[in-house]
Amino acid sequence: MAATIKVSHHSDVPIYRQIVTQVKFMIEMGYLKDDDRLPSSRLLADNLGINRNTVAHAYAELRDIGLVEPRGRSGMVVVGGESARQSSAARDRARKIIEAAIGECVSLGLTTDSIRELFTHVSGWVASSAPTVAFVECNPDRAKYFADELSGHLNLSVKPLVLGEFESSSVDSHLVLTTFFHLAEVRRLFRGTGTEVVAIVxxxxxxxxxxxxxxxxxxxxxxxxxxxxxxxNMRDSFTQAGVRNVRVIESGTDEELEGVELVVIPTEDPAIKDRLKGRIPVLEYGNVLDAASVRMVEDVIRELQIAIAAESPRATTS
Known part of the structure; x- marks a missing residue:
């Protein structure tokens, strides 16, 4: 593997970051598979002519993001290859875009080394311009579930936050997402912080x-x-989906439940379930991200990325 990794001492992208980017790319593209052994930090450092601590730093970051792990005498091995390749459609599309861009660079007369250095530099710069995003919900499981779903759709890390368990001043995010159910509360929390709050369906x-x-x-x-x-909001959502016989329950009295076949409740509120136990069938509400909302968030993120990039001077490669 050492022969396939190149680093530039003239790039503004830190060398450890160049190594992380290239190893991650090889794992995602399938050039490195699970259980493949990486060269020792000393060996790779000697081959690249860099400090061993720089390679150790890169390996530590790859370990933190779940792509490698230490295994005694075997050293550092790949463990996250399969999960990293799950979003193959997005990678295939990206690869075609990159191949077309490289073809254009070749037609302009750039050498392979120049293209590699330029690609490393630009990818590092774009990554540094990526907005930080959080998702807020009132239930830890739902917060993590939707944060993970959004991370997959948006191709960036989305941090889950639980209402009542954080202070807005401690959240360092360009964009905070939540559901329409919690939009008013979350907007109050982040009022005056400069953080953009957007609701998804x-x-x-x-x-x-x-x-x-x-x-x-x-x-x-x-x-x-x-x-x-x-x-x-739930009643209106069901009505839009074609379910007309919906009634909002406020207190759960026998009179209020007269003629009701089942009651839909939020998964994050077990107290309601306990009050209805043994009296009437209960359906805990299951939901998925609305595709149009995801596309809207993608547009917001692109605009944020442009704004962030404009605020930080773009360095030039030497």
Whole structure:
């Protein structure tokens, strides 16, 4: 592997970062597979003519992002190759874009070394311009679930945050995402911080809609959320999906539940489930990211990236 890694001492991208970028690329492209052994930090440092601590720093970062791990005498081995290659469609598309760009560079007369150095420099600069993003929810599991989903869609790391467990002053993010259910509260939290807050739509999961659609037309689907606004939003969401026999439940009295076939509740509120236990069937609401919302967030991130890049001078390669 040492022969395939090149570093530039003239680039503004730190050498350890150049190594991380190239090793990550080889793993994602399948050139390095799980259980493949990386050269020792001393060997790679000697081959590249750099300090051993620089390679150790690069390997530590690759370990932190889950792509390699130390295994005793075997040294550092690849462990995250399979997961890194799961988003193959996006990588294939990116590869075609890069191949076309390299073809243009060749036609302009650039050498292979010049193109490699330019690519390393530009990729490092673009990465440094990437916005930091967080997702806020009221439940840890849902916060992590949607943060992971968004990370996959947006090709960047999205940090999960739980309402009531953080101070806005401690959140160093360019963009904070949340659902419409929590939009007003999250906007109040970040008011005056300069952080952009954007709401996304979470649509009912297909299985949720199927179960609700099975309710006889002469019966009613109840919706019980911790706030009247959230319950109304859920009712409107089901109505837009074609489910008309929906009633907002406010207190769960026997009179209020008369004629109700089942009650849809939020997964993050077990207290409601306990109050209905043994009285009426309960369906915990399952949902997925709305595709149009994801596209909207992608547009916002592109605009933020342009703004961030404009604020930091773009260095030139030598």
């Amino acid at each position: 979470v649509a009912p999961h297909l299985q949720t809609l199927v179960k609700i659609a099975e309710v006889p037309k002469n019966r009613v689907v109840g919706v019980w959320y911790s706030s009247e606004e959230q319950a109304a």
